[in-house]
Amino acid sequence: MRSIVCNQFAPLSELVLEEKPSPELFPGSVRIAVTACGVNFVDALFVQGKYQIKPPTPFVPGMEVVGRITEIAPDVTDVQIGTRVFANVGLGGFSSEAVVSAKRIMKLPETLSDGQAATFMQSYLTAWFALVERAHVERDKHLLVLGAGSGVGLGAVDVGRALGLRVIAAASTEEKRNLALERGAFAVIDSTLSADEVKEEAKRLSGSGIDYLYDPVGGDLGETCLRALTDDGQYLVIGFVAGIPKLPANQVLLRNRRVTGVDWGGWAGKNPGLNDRMLTQVMELIAAGELRPVEPQTYPLEQAAQALQDLEDRKVAGKIALIP
Numbered sequence: 001m002r003s004i005v006c007n008q009f010a011p012l013s014e015l016v017l018e019e020k021p022s023p024e025l026f027p028g029s030v031r032i033a034v035t036a037c038g039v040n041f042v043d044a045l046f047v048q049g050k051y052q053i054k055p056p057t058p059f060v061p062g063m064e065v066v067g068r069i070t071e072i073a074p075d076v077t078d079v080q081i082g083t084r085v086f087a088n089v090g091l092g093g094f095s096s097e098a099v100v101s102a103k104r105i106m107k108l109p110e111t112l113s114d115g116q117a118a119t120f121m122q123s124y125l126t127a128w129f130a131l132v133e134r135a136h137v138e139r140d141k142h143l144l145v146l147g148a149g150s151g152v153g154l155g156a157v158d159v160g161r162a163l164g165l166r167v168i169a170a171a172s173t174e175e176k177r178n179l180a181l182e183r184g185a186f187a188v189i190d191s192t193l194s195a196d197e198v199k200e201e202a203k204r205l206s207g208s209g210i211d212y213l214y215d216p217v218g219g220d221l222g223e224t225c226l227r228a229l230t231d232d233g234q235y236l237v238i239g240f241v242a243g244i245p246k247l248p249a250n251q252v253l254l255r256n257r258r259v260t261g262v263d264w265g266g267w268a269g270k271n272p273g274l275n276d277r278m279l280t281q282v283m284e285l286i287a288a289g290e291l292r293p294v295e296p297q298t299y300p301l302e303q304a305a306q307a308l309q310d311l312e313d314r315k316v317a318g319k320i321a322l323i324p
């Protein structure tokens, strides 16, 4: 099998494609011939040793895979060869094969392409966890999403719209803003404006101020947009692609604002049953057409480093899937 291997924490260009023997099945497992693997910003952080969790090296990055079952351990009785499935593998996804516990696979609705199925989980579960479990959002309120043209931001636009929120999406290019509009944002802001201008535009578009701020970007933009929150408004801390913002405590005190941490991965690790239930719920909404994950751009597996670099360089509108 072919895999993208991180031999030590290093620049993305040092990722290597290796040919390895296929792993053995273990009791309760199935083998999947991977047809698509989702790429996330966090994979780039893992590879460079910049994430708070550092996997032992060498490792194969990649969390979300889709493929067809090609082999089944003798003790597994309820799955069939050839079934198209999704699996959350944690690590190891950037490979042409995956051996996973049969308990971790999900059959896929026909309405979802391999690429969509391989790229929705992290973005949509983070958004669902943030908006439903952490923020307890109420319909018709205003949600401002930063980094809204890709990854977790675009997922939050779609989930927010499905939850009945009025979504304002900030993104840097017309292509990204159009994706957010297609997912149901009622207004967009060009995030290449100054942080202050983005904040003022968000206030103007909402009329009364922002109720929820979904921030995977951080840096100066996140810090400034906190000031667009209305009374009791919530700032949802999602990520720091532009740096960790230094939130001014006086601005949190004013208007009784709230700052809410969102660590979906940490929560999912401690609550696997609840996370599985959330995944099933989100998958059902996708199958019903109420959530609409974007069709990703695709790169061949051997271009994993380039795919991660393009994400870091903000070149990707939507999502990326690697095709082994």
Ligand SMILES: NC(=O)c1ccc[n+]([C@@H]2O[C@H](COP(=O)([O-])OP(=O)(O)OC[C@H]3O[C@@H](n4cnc5c(N)ncnc54)[C@H](OP(=O)(O)O)[C@@H]3O)[C@@H](O)[C@H]2O)c1
Binding pocket: 040, 041, 042, 122, 126, 146, 147, 148, 149, 150, 151, 152, 153, 170, 171, 172, 173, 176, 191, 216, 217, 237, 238, 239, 240, 241, 242, 243, 262, 263, 264, 265, 311, 312, 313, 314, 316, 318
């Ligand atoms: N809290 C959680 O549970 C959780 C879960 C998943 C991911 N995350 C985090 O969320 C963040 C985003 O992940 P993702 O997979 O959505 O990434 P992504 O697909 O690359 O999207 C990030 C977006 O941020 C924007 N951005 C603004 N300034 C940037 C900068 N200096 N560098 C790079 N991008 C910049 C870009 O949009 P524009 O070009 O339009 O500005 C880009 O499209 C990461 O920090 C990740 O670790 C957190």
